[in-house]
Amino acid sequence: MTATATDEARLVARARDGDQTAFADLVRAHHSAAHRVAVLMGAGAEADDVVQDAFVRAHAALSGFKADAAFRPWLLRIVANLVRNLHRSRRRRLDVLVRFVAHDPRADEPEQPDDLVLADERQRALWSALWRLPDTDRQVLGCRYVLDLSEEETAHVLAWPKGTVKSRAARALKRLRALLEDEVDRG
Template identity: 35%
Template sequence: MEISIRARIRAGDAVAFGQLFEEHARVVHRHAARMTGDRTVAEDVVSLTFLEAWRLRAGVAPEGESLRPWLLGIATNVIRNTRRAARRHQKALAKLPPHEVVPDFAAELTGRIADAEQLMAAKAALERLRPAEREVFALYVWEGLDHAAVAEALGKPVGTVRSRLSRARARLRELTDQELARERAERSTQRRSGSGQLTGDRALAVRSTKETIR
């Protein structure tokens, strides 16, 4: 009888663990990139996730289907820790003397495209969700896990997953609309301000021309 990959991983089989990495590293990276918005950080999350998975290999359930929920659960914990570390880092940086900020016009230009505008608003809204709701949304919607698999990944009852997902979806729609309204109001204000300046310049030019003719 062939020994299952779960049994081999539980026993510390390096070849089986390598196979696990080959099959799921991209999935973990995609999940981390979506949750953090940073591919470099996502690469670190992948490394830490599989290091932690090796440490916790004895806890793999003897029976079951895909190990993807187990790995994504570990990755979610790693992301939480990464976020906490990033917040501590930001607090430390905030204590340093301020430096000159160079304006970034990329977001403004991208925002003129409707699809990009929607995407930016949704991303900002996602960051405003409660962490528990954001995690459930990411695993269910982005990673395609069913309710039971999400519950397995997070170590929560299925009922809790369902309620968090429902709240996340409703809250995300509300927050996305708020973000879109805010961004459009800001751009409208910028356009009016720019238009006023342009109008003033033109008026000055016209007056100067008339005076020269006289």
């Protein structure tokens, strides 16, 4: 275990024992990554709420957290599950709305967050293409290449087998390249 992992394990143990300062340190250490996962998975304007709920749930579930496990992937899996639940809830609300009103489902696609608008045109094109990918592609690429998680950590966050992460990441990269090539051809 590295010094950082050991320090984090101590923080988790202290937080499990009721040390609120230790849990606050965990929140500070992982808030940014949790927020990025929520945004990348399409939480949109509700990303802050998802992250807050994830930390509340993580705190409540600390007693069941395995002492030898890494906290970050465990937390990010909670975030991913909450975003999935949010999508299901959105779909159910949309289904009800569609029954009563003529509605364009494309209006409910997640918008690219303002904080991801980047100055460099190439990066904007990359983000634009990433958002046009299916959710599962965006999720696996976001975890692997934006958050720089390992295949194992990504598998844990997304609750997929490690082999699935590897194959979906390869296919998602191929789709992303095709989208970017199309954009270059149009430009």
